[in-house]
Amino acid sequence: MLLGQVKLTIVSDGVFWLDGGAHFGIVPRVLWEPLIVPDDRHRVPMGLNCLLIESAGKRILVDTGLGDRLSAKRREMLNLERDRGLVGALEQVAVAAEDIDIVINTHLHADHCGGNTHLNEHRQAVPTFPRAEYWIQRLEWADARYPNERTKGTYFSENLVPLEEHGQLRLLYGDTPVTEEVRCMVTRGHTRAHQSVVIRSQGQTAIYLGDVAPWKENIERLAWTPAGDVEPLDTIETKRALQQWALEEEVLLIFEHDPRITAGYLRQHGDKLEVEPVNLE
Numbered sequence: 001m002l003l004g005q006v007k008l009t010i011v012s013d014g015v016f017w018l019d020g021g022a023h024f025g026i027v028p029r030v031l032w033e034p035l036i037v038p039d040d041r042h043r044v045p046m047g048l049n050c051l052l053i054e055s056a057g058k059r060i061l062v063d064t065g066l067g068d069r070l071s072a073k074r075r076e077m078l079n080l081e082r083d084r085g086l087v088g089a090l091e092q093v094a095v096a097a098e099d100i101d102i103v104i105n106t107h108l109h110a111d112h113c114g115g116n117t118h119l120n121e122h123r124q125a126v127p128t129f130p131r132a133e134y135w136i137q138r139l140e141w142a143d144a145r146y147p148n149e150r151t152k153g154t155y156f157s158e159n160l161v162p163l164e165e166h167g168q169l170r171l172l173y174g175d176t177p178v179t180e181e182v183r184c185m186v187t188r189g190h191t192r193a194h195q196s197v198v199i200r201s202q203g204q205t206a207i208y209l210g211d212v213a214p215w216k217e218n219i220e221r222l223a224w225t226p227a228g229d230v231e232p233l234d235t236i237e238t239k240r241a242l243q244q245w246a247l248e249e250e251v252l253l254i255f256e257h258d259p260r261i262t263a264g265y266l267r268q269h270g271d272k273l274e275v276e277p278v279n280l281e
């Protein structure tokens with residue numbers, strides 16, 4: 001779709017299945033089960049909706065999915081369903097890996113940066129997007145390079161180190177403009193330096209939320225935050241501000257993991273907030 005003069009395209013890396021408790025956090029299954037039926041291993045589907053932004057002559061890719069270096073064990077655990085993967089999805093819209101100018105990672109959990117790198121013919125991990133500069137918050141980089149017991153299961157050095165080795169890493173110090181129409185905005189909570197991407201053109205605004213609100217219910221309901229959030233109370237305050245802004249300025253919300261919708265507008269009905277879906281294909 002066109003948002004003013006900016007072209008936005010969802011490019012999917014597939015769908016994976018995550019423990020329902022991990023996704024819904026403190027919300028008990030009896031409350032979330034009516035939304036989606038979990039599989040027999042208590043898992044719910046999670047989209048891998050990456051975003052291609054074409055602005056001011058630049059091709060910008062936000063997040064890179066799970067990539068193709070998963071071990072058999074992780075692939076089984078995640079029940080990854082995929083037809084063509086992210087690079088295939090880009091090719092489908094006539095964009096080659098070499099055409100990407102900038103990759104922005106919202107954060108460095110493995111389902112957001114797994115496709116940053118791929119294995120070359122010598123089985124070495126190298127950047128998937130050979131011309132791209134990869135834009136990552138400095139504090140997120142530090143947290144990912146020195147993980148703790150709680151985070152080490154999702155921060156993997158092979159998604160990161162090759163970017164630095166190939167001189168393609170750009171560390172950001174907080175909110176940063178990308179083009180005149182696109183900017184990175186820190187939205188802390190899920191991680192300490194999680195960032196979202198704001199697009200603004202000709203009076204219209206959109207935000208790619210990342211894991212601030214992976215599904216629409218996560219922005220409709222403040223207490224619904226994933227179990228993996230490192231600062232859940234900060235997530236709530238970040239979401240409170242985003243809710244207000246989305247309502248006042250009619251901001252198009254783009255969801256990275258919602259398996260049912262890719263985008264929508266927040267609407268108020270009495271004391272309830274609901275997302276009205278928009279098809280962003």
Ligand SMILES: [Zn+2]
Pocket residue numbers: 109111112211214257
């Ligand atoms: Zn995620």
